[in-house]
Ligand SMILES: Nc1ncnc2c1ncn2[C@@H]1O[C@H](COP(=O)(O)OP(=O)(O)O)[C@@H](O)[C@H]1O
């Protein structure tokens with residue numbers, strides 16, 4: 001990613017409170033859990049359940065969901081390749097801020113391009129990023145069709161639809177793979193929590 005700073009007259013102003021201070025205060029490690037996968041694969045469903053369980057266990061969690069963010073912050077963006085890049089660029093920046101605030105940040109965006117997920121990882125810092133590939137084949141997703149989008153895409157009413165008329169690049173080395181054609185939502189959530197425990201989060 002090229003540097004996008006337009007102004008030359010800005011100087012970073014450091015604070016007196018660090019990421020570590022905030023994590024100590026919250027008794028948790030701020031991190032980004034990035035769910036990627038086709039529309040209808042189960043990203044939002046799993047993230048909502050994980051958020052619910054971790055919150056009940058006393059963790060501070062916040063969820064950034066593709067559809068929700070496109071209502072506000074990214075409402076000016078469409079689904080062309082460059083708008084998708086900008087969508088992910090902004091949310092990678094926002095997620096990194098939440099992580100820095102000490103929050104367990106759940107991000108559920110299709111994020112179809114490896115390059116942009118690599119950017120999100122770089123922003124969060126290598127030890128604060130967990131990539132979760134929510135895996136389901138396009139036929140299963142189209143059968144579920146929770147938002148009726150596949151039906152529209154098949155009729156040609158949606159252009160640049162991931163998995164149909166726009167590519168999805170599978171992750172090469174995700175920290176976690178959840179096959180939602182095999183695992184229930186509960187099992188997927190348990191898998192993520194086990195990973196977080198084993199990795200000292
Ligand atoms: N094992 C499973 N894991 C997650 N979702 C599942 C599973 N089986 C069926 N579903 C259903 O699939 C749909 C996934 O939709 P959603 O979570 O909105 O996907 P995404 O956010 O990836 O677009 C939901 O209607 C959910 O109830």
Ligand SMILES: [Mg+2]
Pocket residue numbers: 043044045065066067108
């Ligand atoms: Mg979703």
